[in-house]
Amino acid sequence: MNIGEIAKRAGVSRSTVSYALSGKRPVSARTVRRINDVIAELGYRPNASARALAEGKTRTIGLVIPPASARLTDAQLGFVASVVEAAAAHDHDVLLSPSGGDHDRSFERIVTGRRVDGVILMEILLEDARVDRLTGAGLPFVAIGHVEHPGASWWVDVDYATLIARCVRHLADLGHEHVVLINRSEHLVAAGYGPAVRATAGFLGAAGECGITGHTVSCADEPAAGLECFERIRARWPEVTAAVTINEAALPGVQRALDRAGLDVPRDFSLTGVLADRLAEDFHPPLTAADVPAGEMARLAVDLLLEQIGDRSAEPRHALLEPAVTLRSSTGARRSRK
Amino acid sequence: MNIGEIAKRAGVSRSTVSYALSGKRPVSARTVRRINDVIAELGYRPNASARALAEGKTRTIGLVIPPASARLTDAQLGFVASVVEAAAAHDHDVLLSPSGGDHDRSFERIVTGRRVDGVILMEILLEDARVDRLTGAGLPFVAIGHVEHPGASWWVDVDYATLIARCVRHLADLGHEHVVLINRSEHLVAAGYGPAVRATAGFLGAAGECGITGHTVSCADEPAAGLECFERIRARWPEVTAAVTINEAALPGVQRALDRAGLDVPRDFSLTGVLADRLAEDFHPPLTAADVPAGEMARLAVDLLLEQIGDRSAEPRHALLEPAVTLRSSTGARRSRK
DNA sequence: GACAGTCATCGAACCGGTTCGATGATGGGA
DNA sequence: TCCCATCATCGAACCGGTTCGATGACTGTC
Numbered sequence: 087m088n089i090g091e092i093a094k095r096a097g098v099s100r101s102t103v104s105y106a107l108s109g110k111r112p113v114s115a116r117t118v119r120r121i122n123d124v125i126a127e128l129g130y131r132p133n134a135s136a137r138a139l140a141e142g143k144t145r146t147i148g149l150v151i152p153p154a155s156a157r158l159t160d161a162q163l164g165f166v167a168s169v170v171e172a173a174a175a176h177d178h179d180v181l182l183s184p185s186g187g188d189h190d191r192s193f194e195r196i197v198t199g200r201r202v203d204g205v206i207l208m209e210i211l212l213e214d215a216r217v218d219r220l221t222g223a224g225l226p227f228v229a230i231g232h233v234e235h236p237g238a239s240w241w242v243d244v245d246y247a248t249l250i251a252r253c254v255r256h257l258a259d260l261g262h263e264h265v266v267l268i269n270r271s272e273h274l275v276a277a278g279y280g281p282a283v284r285a286t287a288g289f290l291g292a293a294g295e296c297g298i299t300g301h302t303v304s305c306a307d308e309p310a311a312g313l314e315c316f317e318r319i320r321a322r323w324p325e326v327t328a329a330v331t332i333n334e335a336a337l338p339g340v341q342r343a344l345d346r347a348g349l350d351v352p353r354d355f356s357l358t359g360v361l362a363d364r365l366a367e368d369f370h371p372p373l374t375a376a377d378v379p380a381g382e383m384a385r386l387a388v389d390l391l392l393e394q395i396g397d398r399s400a401e402p403r404h405a406l407l408e409p410a411v412t413l414r415s416s417t418g419a420r421r422s423r424k
Numbered sequence: 425m426n427i428g429e430i431a432k433r434a435g436v437s438r439s440t441v442s443y444a445l446s447g448k449r450p451v452s453a454r455t456v457r458r459i460n461d462v463i464a465e466l467g468y469r470p471n472a473s474a475r476a477l478a479e480g481k482t483r484t485i486g487l488v489i490p491p492a493s494a495r496l497t498d499a500q501l502g503f504v505a506s507v508v509e510a511a512a513a514h515d516h517d518v519l520l521s522p523s524g525g526d527h528d529r530s531f532e533r534i535v536t537g538r539r540v541d542g543v544i545l546m547e548i549l550l551e552d553a554r555v556d557r558l559t560g561a562g563l564p565f566v567a568i569g570h571v572e573h574p575g576a577s578w579w580v581d582v583d584y585a586t587l588i589a590r591c592v593r594h595l596a597d598l599g600h601e602h603v604v605l606i607n608r609s610e611h612l613v614a615a616g617y618g619p620a621v622r623a624t625a626g627f628l629g630a631a632g633e634c635g636i637t638g639h640t641v642s643c644a645d646e647p648a649a650g651l652e653c654f655e656r657i658r659a660r661w662p663e664v665t666a667a668v669t670i671n672e673a674a675l676p677g678v679q680r681a682l683d684r685a686g687l688d689v690p691r692d693f694s695l696t697g698v699l700a701d702r703l704a705e706d707f708h709p710p711l712t713a714a715d716v717p718a719g720e721m722a723r724l725a726v727d728l729l730l731e732q733i734g735d736r737s738a739e740p741r742h743a744l745l746e747p748a749v750t751l752r753s754s755t756g757a758r759r760s761r762k
Numbered sequence: 763g764a765c766a767g768t769c770a771t772c773g774a775a776c777c778g779g780t781t782c783g784a785t786g787a788t789g790g791g792a
Numbered sequence: 793t794c795c796c797a798t799c800a801t802c803g804a805a806c807c808g809g810t811t812c813g814a815t816g817a818c819t820g821t822c
Contacts, residue, residue: 090808101812105770114769135809137809139471140809146519170522179539181520182487191515199471199472201473368648426778437802438803439804440800448781449800472779
């Protein structure tokens with residue numbers, strides 16, 4: 087069941103079989119046919135490890151995911167699936183590696199064992215040790231999200247600052263004067279998680295420019311936290327008439343809180359933010375929001391990575407996506423209170 | 425940066441370095457120390473492909489997932505993450521392969537390329553060609569779910585039939601006489617997806633035994649479908665006072681429909697089923713339900729797979745989990761109507 | 763009919779590990 | 793003092809592919 091066996095049965099040398107399969111040198115049509123017949127008969131497939139060893143290419147990319155303990159969000163899940171599909175479309179496989187927590191052995195295995203040709207790094211922090219580690223190891227990689235000073239690196243990200251700012255301006259245009267940002271968890275903000283930090287910056291900047299009052303709150307990535315968080319907002323800042331959010335997981339809780347308070351969206355309260363289209367559309371009413379296009383980001387990341395693998399000296403490239411804020415039904419003009 | 429280089433700098437042969445690293449033959453303490461010093465200095469790590477080729481083991485397991493087009497549910501997502509963690513705990517990596525749709529090249533690559541030592545197969549159908557393919561190829565595998573006639577194979581599953589039957593009996597005990605099963609999508613039922621089919625069987629069987637009326641409906645795996653589905657149920661069978669479900673994704677829609685209809689749970693309507701604990705707890709009120717313990721199943725599957733890989737002639741084993749139906753607050757005695 | 767130029771194929775080396783049998787050094791016992 | 797174990801280490805073969813330089817057969821030309 088190896089190439090030598092095929093060669094023997096076809097009456098040729100091992101190298102001829104190899105060339106017949108790869109097409110890297112001409113082989114007579116008759117010989118190719120004979121070899122193919124034998125291969126079909128025996129159901130032969132080249133051994134991936136042997137090929138990887140000889141070629142120095144594994145045709146595999148590593149995908150570094152957050153550990154299971156930090157429950158993956160819906161968006162992250164979609165991203166993983168899309169990366170796998172995009173890689174499959176290029177005949178590449180995907181090796182998963184949890185990182186963070188105590189699972190850094192896995193990350194090290196991937197980085198130093200030449201198991202993969204390159205890596206896609208999810209959930210980048212503004213300062214991220216893994217980025218330095220990969221740069222140091224000389225392993226091609228594409229980051230999802232970008233560090234504070236990206237320098238010469240490859241990455242794909244959504245421009246949270248700009249998109250959140252657009253949401254704020256949209257609300258200001260509708261007459262809202264007191265708005266709140268429902269951010270991701272305190273922990274992520276403290277750790278310097280890009281989207282959380284940049285959303286805050288974009289929010290406060292735009293609120294200042296528009297001359298309206300902007301409050302920010304952190305909220306754990308769970309429905310229960312969303313409910314609790316929204317009720318706290320109502321209690322603390324009753325004058326707030328609109329919210330902006332990037333916290334997808336908290337959304338069901340926010341929905342529940344709105345229902346419970348008897349607030350009609352958008353008549354009594356407006357809600358918008360940066361969220362996967364699917365979630366925005368599942369809300370009642372559907373949310374005016376900018377998409378987080380996980381599928382597109384995945385495809386882009388894989389394309390960039392393969393480009394980099396193909397030409398190790400290529401100029402670093404990146405993509406900062408700015409999906410449009412899609413108008414749905416969750417934002418409306420502020421009504422005078424009382 | 426290869427073993428030869430280490431050997432040269434440490435003044436020993438390649439085999440000595442190999443033995444020092446693996447400990448498969450004794451090496452003098454002095455030599456080990458010298459070798460380790462050189463390795464630490466150069467940051468050497470053995471090449472995984474070369475090792476896999478020589479050992480005939482890749483230390484990698486394949487995880488066959490549904491294609492991204494069939495959006496993964498929350499439970500599936502958690503399962504993937506848990507498999508990766510469990511494998512990492514045994515110093516194994518996980519290679520992902522979407523299957524179904526037009527992505528079967530990827531599945532074939534995994535199966536025939538000796539890229540993995542074994543496979544975990546998600547989302548088994550009652551008749552599943554992939555099971556036969558793997559059996560034929562002689563590649564160790566553990567199925568999540570079991571085919572109709574499992575024969576001598578390895579698998580892990582939740583006993584949907586029994587659990588759903590328990591839910592029905594629980595409702596019957598509370599006095600409910602007209603209950604409905606909210607199943608997964610029509611498509612899955614038709615394709616012979618185990619949980620959907622077995623849930624139906626368990627539901628109808630128990631309803632018959634208890635002498636109550638049981639209706640079944642299919643529902644796509646989306647919140648919107650859940651809402652629509654629940655309203656159809658109310659219109660068609662107004663006498664129904666309780667529902668059993670295995671459709672996690674439809675839950676938010678069901679919740680919305682209950683709210684909209686002004687039904688109080690459990691006073692006016694009871695709801696139970698087989699669902700991930702997390703989702704059951706996020707419901708309002710928290711659902712009385714049996715858990716789908718994705719993490720435990722993942723760990724079990726990995727353990728079984730590694731056992732099988734370690735001893736290829738081991739007797740096939742399987743696990744049919746029967747998590748308890750946890751009483752929360754969503755089921756109550758039927759009130760006489762009107 | 764000798765010669766150059768293709769074309770198809772072969773053999774050997776290589777990728778970077780593991781493993782087996784052999785060998786030399788050391789020490790203990792008779 | 794000789795012999796035999798034991799211990800540490802070495803060299804070579806092997807895993808299953810790819811790739812390079814070489815070789816022989818065939819074709820066409822003058």
